[in-house]
Amino acid sequence: MSQVVLITGASSGIGKSIAEYLVTKGFTVYGTSRNPKSDNLNGVHLIPLDVTKSETIKTAVENILxxxxxxxxxINNAGKGITGPLEEIPEEELKSVFETNYFGPIAVMKAVLPTMRKHRKGLIINVTSIAGYMGLPYRSAYSATKGALSLTTEALRxxxxxxxxxxxxxxPGDFATNIASGRYHAPLLEDSDxxxxxxxxxxxxxxxxDEGEDPMLMAKAVFDIINTKEPQVDYKVGAFMQRFSTFLKGVLPGKTYERLLLKHYQL
Incomplete structure (x- = not known):
């Protein structure tokens, strides 16, 4: 019997690439989006699921089982981006990104864990971000959500x-996807400091x-993780310098690393 995979946020970008690649490897794949336009795309069973709405999570998992x-x-992949000076990001948008990027994945994990524990078998892959290993200027909220999910994963293991x-x-680091189009941008105010x-x-x-890596790189990385008997705590996928930056964060003095980020962002 083929392994059954549930991947959230599978209608585009990295999620879509992972889902379709796993189908070619013989997996039975259920991909979610809030409003799927069909029930099957390139072999992926598309089902409705909004990670911020518990009833849709419950229904989706029950139907699969x-x-x-x-x-x-x-594979907890659904998420959204957010940018802006922290001072100018509306409180409701800060709460919204945590609902999607942090509390949403937790809700989906809670829904699948009873059956995984019962069968004494299962794998959960949380898609975080290299941005979650460091506080990035004008991406503070995004870094915070991904960092929180990463630490939660360490404990849950x-x-x-x-x-x-x-x-x-x-x-993942930067990948060539449409994530920017769905990101919340705090307005760029001309009179703002x-x-x-x-x-x-x-x-x-x-x-x-725009210059990011091919999402297929993530798909192949996820496939390799699934076929690893004892997965590591975390994996980093993307351009070498982005992956290396997380190593530098751990070995350089804080102010030295901060200066590197300031130079990178031309601040």
Whole structure:
């Protein structure tokens, strides 16, 4: 029997690439989006699920278990971006990004864990971000959500060890996707004291995404993780310098690392 995979946020970008690649490798894949336009795309079973709405999570997981009798792998991929000077980001937008990027993945994990514990088998892959390993200017909220999910994963691994349920992070760098189009941007206000540097940072962010890696790199990395008997705590996928930056964060003095970031973002 093929392994059954549930991947959230599978209608575009990295999620879509992972889902379609796993289908070619013989997996039974259920991909979610808030409003799927069809129920099957390139072999991926598309089902409605909004990670901020618990009833849709419950329904989706119950339907998969009814059809397949099991759920082997959860890939928590759904998320959204947010940019802006922290002072100027509306409180409701800060709460919204945490609902999607942090509390949403937790809700999906809670929904699948009972069946994984029952079968003493399962794998959860949380898609975080290299941005979650460091506080980035004008991306403070995004870095915070991904960092929080990464640390939660580290703790959850130990809690689930006795049930043989594996949990890991995979942190992508910049990939050539449409993530920028769905990102919340705090308005670039001409009379704001942040206008010059925020505008410069926005242009750099979009440039990095446009020049990002092929999402297929993430798909192949996830496939390799699924086929690893004992997954690592975390994996970093992307351009060498982005991955290397997380190493530098751990070995350089804080102010030295901060100067590198300031230079990178031309601040």
């Amino acid at each position: 009814e059809k397949e009798g099991k759920l082997d792998v959860l 130990m809690e689930l060890k006795e049930f043989n349920v594996k949990v890991t992070n995979v942190a 942040y206008a010059k540097n925020y505008g410069k940072s926005l242009s750099l962010m979009d440039e990095h995404v």
